[in-house]
Amino acid sequence: MKRIVPIGPYHPLQEEPEFFKLIVEGEKVVDLEINIGYNHRGHEFVAQKLTYDKITFLVERICGICSDSHPYAYVLAVEDLAHVTPPPRAQYIRTIIGELERIHSHYLWVGLAGHFIGYNTVWMWVWRYREPLLDIFELIMGNRNHYAINKIGGARRDILPEHYGKIEKYLDLLEEKNTMFTKAVLDDPVIRARLEGVGILSKEDAVAYGVLGPTARGSGYAIDARKDDPYDAYDKVDWDLIAFDEGDVLAKAKVRLLECFESIKIVRQCLRNMPDGPIETRVDEIPPGEGIGRHEAPRGEVFHYVRSDGSNMPVRHKIRAPSFMNIPSNVVAVRGYSIADAALVLAAVDPCYCCTERTAVFENGKKKLSGNDLLKLSWQKTEGLRRRYRR
Amino acid sequence: MKKEYSQEVLDEIGARFPNASVKIHAPRRTYISVPREDVYEFAKFLFKEKDCRLSIATGIDKRDGMEILYHFSHDPSGTYYSIKTLIPKDDLQIKSLSDFLPAANWIEREIHELLGIDFAGHPNLVPLLTAETWPGDLHPLRRDYADEHKELRLDKTKEDR
Amino acid sequence: MANARLWGLKKSPWVFHVAAASCNNCDIEILDILTPRWDVERFGIVLVGSPRHADALLVTGVLNRKSLPRVLRVYEQTPKPCLVIGVGTCTCDCHIFTPSYNVIGPYDKYMPVDVYIPGCPPKPEAIISGVVKALKRL
Numbered sequence: 001m002k003r004i005v006p007i008g009p010y011h012p013l014q015e016e017p018e019f020f021k022l023i024v025e026g027e028k029v030v031d032l033e034i035n036i037g038y039n040h041r042g043h044e045f046v047a048q049k050l051t052y053d054k055i056t057f058l059v060e061r062i063c064g065i066c067s068d069s070h071p072y073a074y075v076l077a078v079e080d081l082a083h084v085t086p087p088p089r090a091q092y093i094r095t096i097i098g099e100l101e102r103i104h105s106h107y108l109w110v111g112l113a114g115h116f117i118g119y120n121t122v123w124m125w126v127w128r129y130r131e132p133l134l135d136i137f138e139l140i141m142g143n144r145n146h147y148a149i150n151k152i153g154g155a156r157r158d159i160l161p162e163h164y165g166k167i168e169k170y171l172d173l174l175e176e177k178n179t180m181f182t183k184a185v186l187d188d189p190v191i192r193a194r195l196e197g198v199g200i201l202s203k204e205d206a207v208a209y210g211v212l213g214p215t216a217r218g219s220g221y222a223i224d225a226r227k228d229d230p231y232d233a234y235d236k237v238d239w240d241l242i243a244f245d246e247g248d249v250l251a252k253a254k255v256r257l258l259e260c261f262e263s264i265k266i267v268r269q270c271l272r273n274m275p276d277g278p279i280e281t282r283v284d285e286i287p288p289g290e291g292i293g294r295h296e297a298p299r300g301e302v303f304h305y306v307r308s309d310g311s312n313m314p315v316r317h318k319i320r321a322p323s324f325m326n327i328p329s330n331v332v333a334v335r336g337y338s339i340a341d342a343a344l345v346l347a348a349v350d351p352c353y354c355c356t357e358r359t360a361v362f363e364n365g366k367k368k369l370s371g372n373d374l375l376k377l378s379w380q381k382t383e384g385l386r387r388r389y390r391r
Numbered sequence: 392m393k394k395e396y397s398q399e400v401l402d403e404i405g406a407r408f409p410n411a412s413v414k415i416h417a418p419r420r421t422y423i424s425v426p427r428e429d430v431y432e433f434a435k436f437l438f439k440e441k442d443c444r445l446s447i448a449t450g451i452d453k454r455d456g457m458e459i460l461y462h463f464s465h466d467p468s469g470t471y472y473s474i475k476t477l478i479p480k481d482d483l484q485i486k487s488l489s490d491f492l493p494a495a496n497w498i499e500r501e502i503h504e505l506l507g508i509d510f511a512g513h514p515n516l517v518p519l520l521t522a523e524t525w526p527g528d529l530h531p532l533r534r535d536y537a538d539e540h541k542e543l544r545l546d547k548t549k550e551d552r
Numbered sequence: 553m554a555n556a557r558l559w560g561l562k563k564s565p566w567v568f569h570v571a572a573a574s575c576n577n578c579d580i581e582i583l584d585i586l587t588p589r590w591d592v593e594r595f596g597i598v599l600v601g602s603p604r605h606a607d608a609l610l611v612t613g614v615l616n617r618k619s620l621p622r623v624l625r626v627y628e629q630t631p632k633p634c635l636v637i638g639v640g641t642c643t644c645d646c647h648i649f650t651p652s653y654n655v656i657g658p659y660d661k662y663m664p665v666d667v668y669i670p671g672c673p674p675k676p677e678a679i680i681s682g683v684v685k686a687l688k689r690l
Contacts, residue, residue, distance in 0.1 A: 037618045039573050040520040042652035044505075045531050049651050058648050064577025064673065080417055108580070127587040145577045146672055210444050210494030223444070229419055229469030292420055292462065292471050294446075305449050305462065320447035328497055372601050521654065522617035531653045 020330075020346055027338050032331045047317040052078060052152060052286055055317065059304075060146050062321065065108060068101040069297030070304070070319065071150040076231055077304040078152045081291025084283055088275040090154035091232035096167075096270045097141075097149045098232075098295065099263040103174065104133050105298035106256040109350045110181060113253065116343050117194045118379035122184070129177050132170050139163060154280025164271050171264050178264070182257045190385045195250035199345030201333045202247055209329040212300025212322040214259070215349045217243040218251035225296040237269040249348040256298075256350075286312070299323055299350050323351045339369065340377040400441070408433055419470040422460075427476050430461070431486045437463045437472060438492055445494045446471070450502040452534045456480055457508055461488075484509035505532040564596030565687060568606035568630065572623045573655070574613025577673040578640035582610055585676045592680060603627075608635040608686070611665070614642040614649045615657035627663050635686050637667045639679055644668045 021033040043062055047055050059070040072094060079086065086094075107130045114122025134144040141147035141157055149155055159167075185191055201211070206219040216223055222243040226234040242258045244251040288310040295302050300322025307316040326349040334345045369377070401421075404411055408429055414422045425433055437443040443463040451458045456477040463472045478485055487510035488495040499510040500519040507530040510516060518527070530536065571579050585592045586599065600606055603626045615623060627636070638659055641647055649655045659665050666689065669682035 037518075037520040037522065038616070038622075040616055040618065040654050041573050041614060041649050042531065042654045046649060046652050050648075061575045061577075061648065061672070064575040064580060067575075067577065080420060083417070124588055127584065128589065131584075131587070131589050144673075144675065145580070207444070208493045210446065210492075223466045225469075228464075228466045229471075290416070290422070292473070294464075294471075301446070301464075303446050303462065305447075305460070307451065316449065316451045318447065318449035324447075324497060325494060328493070524617055525654075536653070 022334070022339065022342055024339060029334050029337055029339060029342055032334050034327060034330065036327070043319055044317055047314060047319075049313065051312045052314065055314070056150060056152070057148060059319065060148060062319065064145055065105050066101065066297045066299060066302070067146050068097055068149060069295050069302045070321075071148065072098055073293045073295040073297075073302040073304040074306070074317075074319075075150045075152050076293030076295060077291045077306045078283075078286060078293070079291070080293055081289050081306055081308055082152075082283060082286050084153055084281055086154040086232075086281050087278050088233075089158075089277045090279045090281075092270045092274050093155040093157075093159050093279060094150060095233035095237075096159065096267050097137075097147070099266045099270075100133060100136070100167075102263045102298045103260050104130050104137075105350075106260050107133075109256060109298075109347075110185075110253070113249075113344070113347060116347055116375065116378055117191065118382040119191070122181075126181060129174065132173070136163075136167055136170055139166065151280060153283040154278070156280075158279050159274075164274075167267065167271060171268060175261070175264055178257065178260050182254075185253055185257060189389045190382060192250065193385050193389075194341075194344065194382055195248065195253055197246075197248050197250075198337060198341045199249045199333045199348050200247045201329055203245075205329060205332045206247070209332075210325045211329045211349075212325050213296070213298070213350075214252050214255040215300065215326045215329065217241070217255045219247035220245035223301075225294045225301045229294060231295070233270055234266075236273070237266050239266050239269075249344055252348050252350075286310070297322060300326060323349070327351055338381075339374065340381040343374045343378050407436065419468070420473075421470060422473045422475055424475045424477075427478055427485055430459075430474060430476050431488065433474055434461055434463070434488050435491060437465075437474075441465065442467070443472060445488070445492055445498070448495075448498050448502060450506040450508060450532065452506060452532060453477075457483060457506060459485065459502065459508065478508065483507060484511050486511050487513040489513050504530070506530050507533065564598070565607045565635070565683070566598050566600045566605055567608045567610050567683075568600050568603045568626070570603075570609055570611045570623055570626055572611070572613045572619035573616035573657075574640070574642060578612040578642070581673045581676055581679060582612070582639060585679055590676050590680065592683075597683065603630045606630050606634065608637060608683070610637050610639055610683075611643055611659055612639045613657075614646045614655045615659060615662070616654045617656055618654075620656060620662065623659075624662060635667070635690075636663060636665045637669065637683060637686050638665045639669050639682070640674060641670050641672045644670050 019035055022029050023031040043058060047058060050058060056071045056074060059074050060067045062070045107126050111123040111126040137147050138144050140159055140163055141149055149157060201219045203220045206216050206221040220243060222241055224241050227241050239262045242255050242262060244254055286308045288308055290307045293304045302322060303320040305318040306314050309315050330346055330349065334342055337345060401413055408425060410429060411423050411425045416422060443465045446462045446464045449460045456479050458475060458477050461474040465472060485508065487499055489499060490512060497519060499513050500516060502508055503510060503516050504518040504521055569582055609630055638644060643659050646655050646657050667682050667686040669678055671678055
């Protein structure tokens with residue numbers, strides 16, 4: 001019996017009109033049209049009707065994968081507005097959870113990238129090693145995702161000393177497996193051939209489009225909110241910024257895998273140096289004013305701006321996710337490459353709502369291929385390369 | 392040592408843009424109010440001469456006009472320079488930054504559809520987020536937007552562009 | 553003939569995943585149940601690439617205006633009888649998104665939903681349990 005392979009990480013709404021319209025001539029992509037809005041739920045509008053503490057739960061649900069990032073940037077914005085500093089223990093707790101989330105999100109991407117190039121084993125293995133991390137989240141905070149650790153003025157829950165051992169044990173396992181995945185990606189000639197030199201985003205384009213996160217750091221644009229505008233415990237621990245100059249999908253993959261090592265370093269140091277004390281500074285009133293908070297999410301800088309008039313609801317809450325800046329850069333990154341590489345290039349920015357299966361290919365105004373076909377083309381290319389390297 | 396932006400930059404701003412008024416809220420949070428006509432040149436100055444990155448722009452509907460804040464990040468020092476400007480409600484337009492800043496393209500489209508501000512010179516000011524069935528003259532982030540619109544007649548069969 | 557079809561559906565439901573304005577958390581949990589820890593493929597539950605091959609629809613998210621026509625088209629293309637399983641609290645009731653101008657859900661305003669699996673997100677065990685309950689109703 002013919003088995004149909006699952007496609008579609010997030011939105012398998014594959015009927016037209018498409019989310020990404022690839023316009024081609026022959027085998028080469030010449031242009032890209034992007035159509036978004038399928039996820040637009042009006043968070044900024046709803047936020048104007050909620051009190052400050054409820055908004056923390058609202059913004060968590062902007063994205064499920066980086067569900068710690070948005071509340072983190074939001075509470076930093078309100079703390080900037082109100083000139084509040086959380087106690088040291090809370091800062092370390094928030095940093096630890098922020099970094100653990102980075103690991104889970106990067107692993108999610110590596111798994112999906114593996115799926116796109118046809119290495120389903122990579123997908124299964126990498127996601128398997130995500131699971132103990134989600135168990136740790138559930139242990140500390142009560143939920144695998146949408147864990148709500150951030151609170152204006154501190155953290156909602158404490159990481160108890162009996163949990164440290166479990167986290168350390170997981171980090172040991174992770175370090176070993178991460179070494180294996182990094183080697184697998186860098187040493188395999190087929191994976192290298194698929195990712196190297198594909199989807200190059202030059203540094204000039206990266207700067208012009210204002211891209212963020214691994215998309216920027218893979219193009220030599222070494223920006224990172226944790227280093228540039230340090231907050232909480234990020235400047236109290238020792239870690240390196242990972243950046244490469246090539247700008248291709250391989251560079252972005254390397255940034256993500258090597259960043260996991262840095263995250264492990266940060267969490268280990270935070271656990272070792274965790275200060276005692278309270279986990280929140282009580283905030284009773286938000287004075288009139290404005291505040292900006294930013295956090296380096298796995299995909300890039302998350303930006304929140306809050307304006308207050310002294311009441312218990314914000315006058316304006318502006319939210320900007322990193323994918324908003326990264327996705328338009330696909331227009332230049334995908335041009336000139338083959339259709340088989342298109343799915344990979346579009347996924348390389350790690351969009352927070354990956355719709356590469358809602359991608360379709362148009363030639364002379366007529367639809368040629370659907371998202372499903374693109375995935376198959378990508379797998380065929382990998383198979384061809386595998387045969388070549390086997391000889 | 393972090394490269395800090397300091398008084399000399401603010402002095403340069405004061406000399407080049409005499410109508411700008413600077414407010415320092417926190418060590419890395421500076422807000423600069425400028426009149427509408429100076430925004431384009433100021434943004435160009437920050438982007439081209441001071442290595443700042445346009446992070447996003449916020450639009451706010453106020454009683455005395457619509458305010459736009461352009462948030463520029465100077466990454467070497469970690470400072471956010473937010474350019475604030477007030478636009479009168481009877482003349483809701485401002486010059487677009489997209490001719491020298493591709494990053495402004497989607498940012499201005501979003502403000503246009505949610506608040507109704509026109510960005511003169513923008514190549515493609517069509518709605519970005521809302522559906523085709525959403526009326527083009529209905530701007531949800533305006534203060535006079537009424538919730539009755541929630542039950543807008545839904546044309547289930549009409550396809551999007 | 554109808555009985556044979558239902559029997560096939562019960563034994564090995566082919567599932568198509570529809571996400572309309574979701575935060576992707578439920579979607580990731582749905583993909584998670586394919587991974588080695590839960591591995592629903594050993595029960596015969598397979599995620600398919602087209603609604604025309606599906607016996608059941610796993611829907612997530614609050615519906616928004618832009619995604620509604622697409623979701624309805626997917627529902628029309630799915631051969632009947634089909635199960636519609638709503639995964640996540642968003643499909644039961646729009647909860648925090650109710651005041652939004654762009655949110656017009658939940659799904660049961662536009663199509664019959666057979667099973668609701670609440671949770672934000674529901675744990676993979678809950679999703680599997682919900683799918684099994686839906687199958688038992690046949």
